[in-house]
Amino acid sequence: MMIRRKMVFLLSVVTILGLGGCSSGSHGQSHMNSADLSMVAIKVELHWNPDEVSVNQKVTFEAAVTQDDQPVDDAKEVKFEIVNKADATQNLELNGKSAGNGLYKAEGVLKLEGLYTVTSHVTARTQHSMPSKELTVQP
DSSP states (O other), X not given: OHHHHXXXXXXXXXXXXXXXXXXXXXXXXXXXXGGGGOOSOEEEXXXXXXXXXXXXXXXXXXXXXXXXXXXOOOOSEEEEEEEESSOTTSEXXXXXXXXXXXXXXXXXXXXXOEEEEEEEEEEETTEEEOOEEEEEEEO
C-alpha cells in the first residue's frame, strides 16, 4: 500500500513539473518571432557569377532567400556544397555570408574542369531548403 502511495505522489510531481515546463514565459508571451512560425515556405534561388566558369577562376555563389516574397535576412545557416559529378572527392564547401536584402554569398575556385552539382543548404525560420543546379567548369 505504501509503495502505491509513493508511486501516485511521484507521478503527480512529474506531471506538475512537466506542465510547468510547458509555460511560454511571463504573461503568456512566446519567445519566438512570429515570422519564425509562418507556414509559408522559404524560397531559395541559387546562382553564381560569372555565369560561365573556367578552371581556377574565382566564382561568387549566391542564394537569394525569401519568404512570402519578402527577403530573409536572419538565416541561421547558408552553405554551398559544390561536388564534381565524375569524382566526388573533388568538392568544395563554402559558408555563405549575408550581403543584405535576403542575399547570401560565398566565393570559391574550382580547380578541375567538368560537371559539378551545386547545392545550397539554407536553414531559416525553422525550415531547411536545399535546391541544386548543375555547373559546367570549362578548361
